[in-house]
Amino acid sequence: MRSSPLGLTVLSLLHMRPLHPYGIQRLIKQWGKDQVVNVSQRASLYRTIDRLLDAGLIAVRETSRDQQYPERTVYEVTDPGRTATREWLREMLAASRTEYPEFPAALSFAMMLLPREVEADLSARAGQVRAQLAELESAAEGARELSLPRVTMLEDEYRRAVLTAELDWLDAVTADLRSGALTWDFEALAALAQAST
Structure with missing residues (x-):
């Protein structure tokens, strides 16, 4: 098996x-x-x-x-x-394995949406990540109160590190979308794809 x-x-x-x-x-x-x-x-x-x-x-x-x-x-x-x-x-x-979660797959086609739509969606995701981080912090506090050994909470520690990195990235990208530093034109991208086939 x-x-x-x-x-x-x-x-x-x-x-x-x-x-x-x-x-x-x-x-x-x-x-x-x-x-x-x-x-x-x-x-x-x-x-x-x-x-x-x-x-x-x-x-x-x-x-x-x-x-x-x-x-x-x-x-x-x-x-x-x-x-x-x-x-x-x-x-x-x-072993580090390649996994295929939804989020990177969706990011790879974010160009299908308007920049303001992507900014709104990523901002919404950032809010959810902040809520998850707050839940993890609450769980960590509960573990500390129960004097649980650190090894019992390693997965939460890892998730907190990953979510913190994701939140930093989301905040940076949404800031670039809001300021116009990150933008695109779908028609131009479609023409580029057409030219490369």
């Missing part, structure tokens, strides 16, 4: 204790891991659990039935799962 952020998350949580899928999902949200791993659809969690099970990285520990809930299957990590977790972690930490 190939590594994936959600697979790594499930394996890591099962290192703590055996869990059923709802417990895994609840811990992901409680620990704020839903900010770095996409678990918005429960089906993706179940597909990941099925793949881990098929690969022998996790096993069924027990299946129980409670009158209030449907049948629950509790999973535990296997020895091969423990090995895979370490390998995936080391690989993900060490």
Whole structure:
């Protein structure tokens, strides 16, 4: 099985204790891991659990039935799962991979819009980034109050650094758009593209 952020998350949580899928999902949200791993659809969690099970990285520990809930299957990590977790972690930490997020893709075609539209949209994004930074600072303050070790919040520390850099860039580009230092004419760009084909 190939590594994936959600697979790594499930394996890591099962290192703590055996869990059923709802417990895994609840811990992901409680620990704020839903900010770095996409678990918005429960089906993706179940597909990941099925793949881990098929690969022998996790096993069924027990299946129980409670009158209030449907049948629950509790999973535990296997020895091969423990090995895979370490390998995936080391690989993900060490290897820089090209990722394809939406924002750079949209930036590459910003020329399709008017400069004032791009300025408005980037300003709106900057406002959202500021709000995310405030949330991260609040989470960091909460972690400090709980005396949580720094290692438990490294992903937030990283996100804060990335968002701070993004905000600096957004502020600089929107300032250039407002001042007219950054502008373009779509027709001229289209003519340039036509000439190069």
